[in-house]
Amino acid sequence: MLDVTTVLEQIKIGTIEVTPEHALVKKLQKNAPLKIKLGMDPTAADLHLGHAVVLSKLKQFQDLGHEIIYIIGDFTARIGDPTGKSKTRPPLTEEQIQANSKTYFEQIGKILDLKKVSIVYNSHWLDKLSSKDMVKLCAQVTLARLIEREDFANRMKENQPIGFHELLYPLFQGYDSVELNADVELGGTDQTFNLLMGRFLQEQAGKEPQVIITVPLLEGLDGHQKMSKSLGNAIGLAEQAEQAFGKLMSISDLLMWRYFEILLLKSKSAIEKMQQEVILGLLHPMTLKKEMAHDIVARFWSPFEAQKAKDTFEALFQKKDYSHAEQFRLPDNTPNPIWIVDLLKSLNAIKTSSEAKRLIESNAVHIDDIIISDFKAEIRCKSGMIIKVGKHRIFQIK
Amino acid sequence: MLDVTTVLEQIKIGTIEVTPEHALVKKLQKNAPLKIKLGMDPTAADLHLGHAVVLSKLKQFQDLGHEIIYIIGDFTARIGDPTGKSKTRPPLTEEQIQANSKTYFEQIGKILDLKKVSIVYNSHWLDKLSSKDMVKLCAQVTLARLIEREDFANRMKENQPIGFHELLYPLFQGYDSVELNADVELGGTDQTFNLLMGRFLQEQAGKEPQVIITVPLLEGLDGHQKMSKSLGNAIGLAEQAEQAFGKLMSISDLLMWRYFEILLLKSKSAIEKMQQEVILGLLHPMTLKKEMAHDIVARFWSPFEAQKAKDTFEALFQKKDYSHAEQFRLPDNTPNPIWIVDLLKSLNAIKTSSEAKRLIESNAVHIDDIIISDFKAEIRCKSGMIIKVGKHRIFQIK
Numbered sequence: 001m002l003d004v005t006t007v008l009e010q011i012k013i014g015t016i017e018v019t020p021e022h023a024l025v026k027k028l029q030k031n032a033p034l035k036i037k038l039g040m041d042p043t044a045a046d047l048h049l050g051h052a053v054v055l056s057k058l059k060q061f062q063d064l065g066h067e068i069i070y071i072i073g074d075f076t077a078r079i080g081d082p083t084g085k086s087k088t089r090p091p092l093t094e095e096q097i098q099a100n101s102k103t104y105f106e107q108i109g110k111i112l113d114l115k116k117v118s119i120v121y122n123s124h125w126l127d128k129l130s131s132k133d134m135v136k137l138c139a140q141v142t143l144a145r146l147i148e149r150e151d152f153a154n155r156m157k158e159n160q161p162i163g164f165h166e167l168l169y170p171l172f173q174g175y176d177s178v179e180l181n182a183d184v185e186l187g188g189t190d191q192t193f194n195l196l197m198g199r200f201l202q203e204q205a206g207k208e209p210q211v212i213i214t215v216p217l218l219e220g221l222d223g224h225q226k227m228s229k230s231l232g233n234a235i236g237l238a239e240q241a242e243q244a245f246g247k248l249m250s251i252s253d254l255l256m257w258r259y260f261e262i263l264l265l266k267s268k269s270a271i272e273k274m275q276q277e278v279i280l281g282l283l284h285p286m287t288l289k290k291e292m293a294h295d296i297v298a299r300f301w302s303p304f305e306a307q308k309a310k311d312t313f314e315a316l317f318q319k320k321d322y323s324h325a326e327q328f329r330l331p332d333n334t335p336n337p338i339w340i341v342d343l344l345k346s347l348n349a350i351k352t353s354s355e356a357k358r359l360i361e362s363n364a365v366h367i368d369d370i371i372i373s374d375f376k377a378e379i380r381c382k383s384g385m386i387i388k389v390g391k392h393r394i395f396q397i398k
Numbered sequence: 399m400l401d402v403t404t405v406l407e408q409i410k411i412g413t414i415e416v417t418p419e420h421a422l423v424k425k426l427q428k429n430a431p432l433k434i435k436l437g438m439d440p441t442a443a444d445l446h447l448g449h450a451v452v453l454s455k456l457k458q459f460q461d462l463g464h465e466i467i468y469i470i471g472d473f474t475a476r477i478g479d480p481t482g483k484s485k486t487r488p489p490l491t492e493e494q495i496q497a498n499s500k501t502y503f504e505q506i507g508k509i510l511d512l513k514k515v516s517i518v519y520n521s522h523w524l525d526k527l528s529s530k531d532m533v534k535l536c537a538q539v540t541l542a543r544l545i546e547r548e549d550f551a552n553r554m555k556e557n558q559p560i561g562f563h564e565l566l567y568p569l570f571q572g573y574d575s576v577e578l579n580a581d582v583e584l585g586g587t588d589q590t591f592n593l594l595m596g597r598f599l600q601e602q603a604g605k606e607p608q609v610i611i612t613v614p615l616l617e618g619l620d621g622h623q624k625m626s627k628s629l630g631n632a633i634g635l636a637e638q639a640e641q642a643f644g645k646l647m648s649i650s651d652l653l654m655w656r657y658f659e660i661l662l663l664k665s666k667s668a669i670e671k672m673q674q675e676v677i678l679g680l681l682h683p684m685t686l687k688k689e690m691a692h693d694i695v696a697r698f699w700s701p702f703e704a705q706k707a708k709d710t711f712e713a714l715f716q717k718k719d720y721s722h723a724e725q726f727r728l729p730d731n732t733p734n735p736i737w738i739v740d741l742l743k744s745l746n747a748i749k750t751s752s753e754a755k756r757l758i759e760s761n762a763v764h765i766d767d768i769i770i771s772d773f774k775a776e777i778r779c780k781s782g783m784i785i786k787v788g789k790h791r792i793f794q795i796k
Contacts, residue, residue: 079533131527135477138563143545143554146562156541164544164565165536171562 004028007064014057014265016189017214019196024211027183036061037182037198037210039071039122039173042100043092047107048234049244050218050227052300053262054186055111057215061184068117069180070108072101075126076172079165107237110300125179126172137171140204141197146170149193170194174201182210189214216262221247223255241301245309246392248293249317253285256292263296290314316394322386325396330381337378340365349389364390402426405462412455412663414587415612417594422609425581434459435580435596435608437469437520437571440498441490445505446632447642448616448625450698451660452584453509455613459582466515467578468506470499473524474570477563505635508698523577524570535569538602539595544568547591572596580608587612614660619645621653639699643707644790646691647715651683654690661694688712714792720784723794728779735776738763747787762788 002010007028011018018024027034038058040051047055062068077092077100092100101121105114129137146167147153155162170193177185177198185195195212202209217226220233227234235247251259257275260266277283290310298306315321328347338346341356344365350356357375359365365372366388367379385397400408405426409416416422425432436456438449445453460466472495490498499519503512527535544565545551553560568591575583575596583593593610600607615624618631625632633645649657655673658664664672675681688708696704713719726745736744739754742763748754755773757763763770764786765777783795 075529078530079537126529129529131473131524131529131532132476134529134532135563135566138566139477139561141562143550143560143562143565144557147541152541159542162541163537164539164541164569165533167541167562168533168536 034066034183037185041073041077045103046236074121075123170197174198184211241305241309250391325394329398337380340377432464432581435583439471439475444634472519473521568592568595572599582609639703639707643691648789723792727796735778738775
């Protein structure tokens, strides 16, 4: 058994806030499994590396022998967490919620040992709340307290409408903690308000309040915005390891340090040492980036897939051995020659014509090592032809 | 059957607002009984003349053959209508709600024909709302719309806390109208926001929206503040007719005109005519005040009690015939002499020592025509002694 100070130090790596720390120390000193809560609304079908940050922290608690309670927010998904949103979200249908919940398990299973996770649905208790219970719940907070939340305050300031039901969201999330007697709740920094609400409602209910632990929000591939599927800057946990590896190789050197820190939990001093070695020319950034991509894929996919992805990447992009390229057979009725945009669409390399235009105009589309810079180009396809799209996808026509 | 124009004119007497008037005309033209809704939370045991204003308007609809739906807001009483309140009210217990509901019927029965009133409890449908229903209900309005309400806006401006549950109140009241398919809802002017919410929620539910009719808020005996039991300026519908008559005789001449208008529905021109006659010396205000007091008691108690109360008042205060005074036998163990404050308390003429102090200091306590101006006075009681307290209560010791 590790001593409490060591455990606390481990837990704090990669976190933004542990509030209050002394309460966590006290809980750890009980030397009994704690209830560690993480809630996710099944608002999308896919999880991505951004979710992996908090899931890794959860894994750490799992490895330390604590009880992991993973809440599928099927009730709250009907409202849609307004956190960080500048407008009201359309509520999900029951069918969407069911479908999304299912795909979550596979993806979470990449990080957590699902056999040792309690998966619960918050509709299980929230559906049972009566109107009377709801009045009592609402009576525990003031309006002022709720609209302190940054995103609500901003929307009010800018006269953006806030659906009245959106204000219920933090109360429901907090009530989950009361119901589950959570000892610790994890979340991204944008969840701080909601997590504190759980603490508050537990106190109101005369229970031992939970400790809240926040982790940083992961920047997407662009290095600026929060990773989000809808922004197109995400690496999905359900993607192929090769594709994830390629995407990771495409990030800037600056973002690489963030990923080392947030996704691989490298200490500040370890990162500073690497930076020093790069400056002194002892280490090449490309070597480091491959190490980062390898370690991230090893961590969230598997060491085996990581090695394979690294081999493929090196063969393709460094040794230009195109036998590792994604092999693609064009459908029989494909016109030949074909408009470049239609070709990219056939390969599933792009989703929209505007995405194709952007790639072509930035000289990111190569065919057999020739840059295609004309958006209107007609391509005569032939077997064995190599098509590079962006930095990390290479196709070979069968 | 009266024609719609005549009915509309009658309905408008003594109201502040009929919104929208054209919709009421349309509803009346159906020539079928309309559902007329009035809701009252059983937050106090006693109704007073302030409530009589809206109840009289309801009576008018009853006399016109419409269906009167009187809602006992037993569910909403748990929240406490925050309308016009500058702070959160403590919720009532189930027992208080039950007890208060009971006493309401006797008092309403003074004005409405109870046999033709549908009495319903809003807990009947509001208790059944699930948390999911509540989310849907809340999703129909924006926060901005709710906090437009004047009292909420004022409290926010003054940083007075608003319990989050208080914001649910207008939604519940509005939902009552959806549930009951109300055609018309009545209320005091302070209810305008809540009544409009009913209209709005009915529209959202694809129903024909209700017309809202507001009546003025009655000033209390002091002529300044809204009549309210807690302000001590009220005439309770459960009070003795004599006592009500006496209290009515104590109001200012200015307030008398308001009572003529609001409680007796005298037209503006009739009131102006009376005012003219007073100015010309053709009518004595005291004569008019007795007419007002008589007519109000006749209307809300009974013509018989009104006549009796008037006779008593004239005998006592004008002919000084104290055989009409409230006869009172002091308990055997009463000390003699007795402190004036204890004496007034024994007579049930006052409730608190500070009330006694105020009356004594304003020379409003007379014993056998002697003004008692010393708060510390010790009174030697004897049989037949006359004790006047304020302008309208005279006791005789047996």
